[in-house]
Amino acid sequence: MDIASQLERRIDVRATINTLKSDGFCFIEALLDQDAVAGLNVEFQKVFDELPLGVSMGTHPPGRMATIDTQTCDAASLPITHSVFMSSKYRIISEAMLSKGSKINDKIVMTHETKVMPISDIHFDSQRALKTLIYLLDTDVGNGAISYCKGSHVENSAYRKEFLSQGGHPLDLQNIVSESELESINLECVSGPAGSMVIFDTDCWHSGGCLENDTKERRIIRSRSKFAGQPPMRPNRFSPLWFRRRFNIFLPPPPFEIPGRERTRGTSRK
């Protein structure tokens, strides 16, 4: 069965949108069949081996990472990846979730984790986005299944809105959970067979998991659609944050200090 038919048969658009709005996360188990997963794995390997046009390598301590710029990468060079993330069905969901002017799936990232270390802290992203990931291997708590806290996007979005309205910069958001908050955060681990899809609002608390030993590996493809209307991540020249970054000088702290919280400063790792 072709990709479009699989998406058509397995994704209930209305139910997906409702779940995303209420829970911040939506899991579609075994969305893609074995042939589609095999095709995605071939393209995954091709990206790292051949570095097609529009692909760049990034630093990723738990393993390796490639970023695909969907504006410059030729769809014909990664047809299966393209047909999943650029499908009309997926576009309908994205448009319902994102504000007008948001770029849908401007980046697609492939990561291959092979080292035993936390893939990310428990955090929400500095810039709010709708992310979608597909497991390319059977994935559970032993090989880095993603975890999330259901419904936590509501509180974190409110904090973000208030912080930015008081003049804070997204890089100063305290987006790593504090020790004292851990008890009240109920993380659910999302296990599933290869071909399963997770769509989530990155304002939810989430964590990338960890490999339990060095015989394990994780392979995922994920896309990102940033919500429109957010301040730029690079501080404006001569702004207080620009001075702080450039000269490391003391300036008044940003608004809304939350005791015990830390910042990722734009990445998902410390």
Ligand SMILES: [Fe+2]
């Ligand atoms: Fe994240």
